[in-house]
Amino acid sequence: MEYLQTAPVACAIFAITIITSLLAFSNNNLYGRMMLHPYTVSRGKDIHTIITSGLIHRDWMHLFFNMLSFYFFAFGLEPLLGHVQFAILYTVSLILSDMPTVLKHKDHYSYYSLGASGAVSAVIFSAILYNPLARMVILPIPIPIPAVIFGVLYLVYCHYASKYSRDQINHDAHFYGALSGLMITIIFHHEILPDFWQQITMAVSNLGH
Numbered sequence: 031m032e033y034l035q036t037a038p039v040a041c042a043i044f045a046i047t048i049i050t051s052l053l054a055f056s057n058n059n060l061y062g063r064m065m066l067h068p069y070t071v072s073r074g075k076d077i078h079t080i081i082t083s084g085l086i087h088r089d090w091m092h093l094f095f096n097m098l099s100f101y102f103f104a105f106g107l108e109p110l111l112g113h114v115q116f117a118i119l120y121t122v123s124l125i126l127s128d129m130p131t132v133l134k135h136k137d138h139y140s141y142y143s144l145g146a147s148g149a150v151s152a153v154i155f156s157a158i159l160y161n162p163l164a165r166m167v168i169l170p171i172p173i174p175i176p177a178v179i180f181g182v183l184y185l186v187y188c189h190y191a192s193k194y195s196r197d198q199i200n201h202d203a204h205f206y207g208a209l210s211g212l213m214i215t216i217i218f219h220h221e222i223l224p225d226f227w228q229q230i231t232m233a234v235s236n237l238g239h
Contacts, residue, residue, distance in 0.1 A: 037108035039117045044100060047146055050085040051093045061086060066128060066143040072136035080132070083144045084124045096146045103150075103157040110160055111218065119214045123152030127207035131200055148203035152211025155181060159215050159222050162229050178230065184208065 033041050054061040066083035070076050087093035108116040127148025135141040158164070158177045165174035168183070188205035216223060 033105050037105045037113075037116075039113050039120075040100075040104040040108045043120060044097065044104070047085050047100075048093070048097060050082075051087045054086040055090075064144070066131070068132040068135035068141055068143070069137065069139045071132050080125055080128045081121070083128070084146045084149055087145050092145055096150050100146070100150050100153060104153050107153055107157045107160070111156065111215065115218045119152060119156060119211060119218075120149050122214060123207050123210035124149040126210040127152070127203040130202045130206050134202060143200045143203065145200070145203075147200065148207030148210075151184075151204045151207035152214070155208040155211040156215040159212060159226055162226055163233055176233070181208070 050064070054064060064079060064082040064086045066079045067076065071079060087096065104116075104120075111119065124146070128143070131143050135143075158181045162176065162178035162181075164177040166177050166180040167174050168180060185205060185208060188201045188208070191199070192201040192205060
């Protein structure tokens with residue numbers, strides 16, 4: 031009940047994404063209509079799939095990890111960012127994270143993409159701006175590291191994986207979603223940058239003492 035008051039938009043996104051994903055798991059026609067097909071979208075058709083593809087997932091594990099990440103960050107971020115701003119951040123980041131994929135795979139008829147990873151990455155990186163020293167764990171390494179270091183490593187990995195990985199994961203969506211989250215947060219709350227740098231410099235200064 032507390033989250034319904036403090037983070038109603040995040041609650042709605044969380045519930046809708048789970049429901050639509052579960053429905054798509056058992057309905058192949060729905061699944062096919064909601065997936066992003068860059069070849070088709072680049073030719074001006076099924077534009078809506080840029081949004082709907084973020085509401086379905088490949089399997090239970092894909093859904094679980096995206097929604098777990100969303101749960102840990104989104105419900106705390108929305109009160110800081112604002113309800114309308116959070117809705118815009120999530121929706122616009124979902125779109126922006128998919129656009130490079132549409133351009134990259136516009137001539138690849140067999141390529142499809144789905145999942146909320148781009149928008150979830152935006153939420154995580156927006157939260158990092160507010161609390162860069164929060165401790166985060168990169169599985170399977172059981173050692174917590176500052177969120178800002180996690181962010182840098184995440185971006186480097188996504189950029190590398192986008193070029194060389196063959197694991198069928200849309201690393202471009204992760205990378206551009208994260209950048210979108212940073213950009214949109216700064217646009218809405220430009221005063222966050224001085225606070226971000228102050229937290230970093232104070233932490234570095236404390237290490238020297």
